[in-house]
């Protein structure tokens with residue numbers, strides 16, 4: 001699972017799953033590399049999105065910036 005999250009991080013930074021996979025593979029040995037090749041692209045995208053939805057308001061779903069702890073749409077403290 002840690003591979004999925006590492007790939008998701010790179011995907012958010014690079015904007016492309018295969019570019020993220022290439023960058024990540026370069027830092028791994030063969031065994032880990034095989035595991036990373038087996039991670040489906042849609043899982044990487046889902047993990048990247050899951051990471052983003054954590055920064056959304058629990059009540060109305062509005063996006064929150066990381067530094068703000070109050071929803072600008074409904075006023076919920078998060």
Ligand SMILES: [Zn+2]
Pocket residue numbers: 057058059060061062071072073074075076
């Ligand atoms: Zn809200």
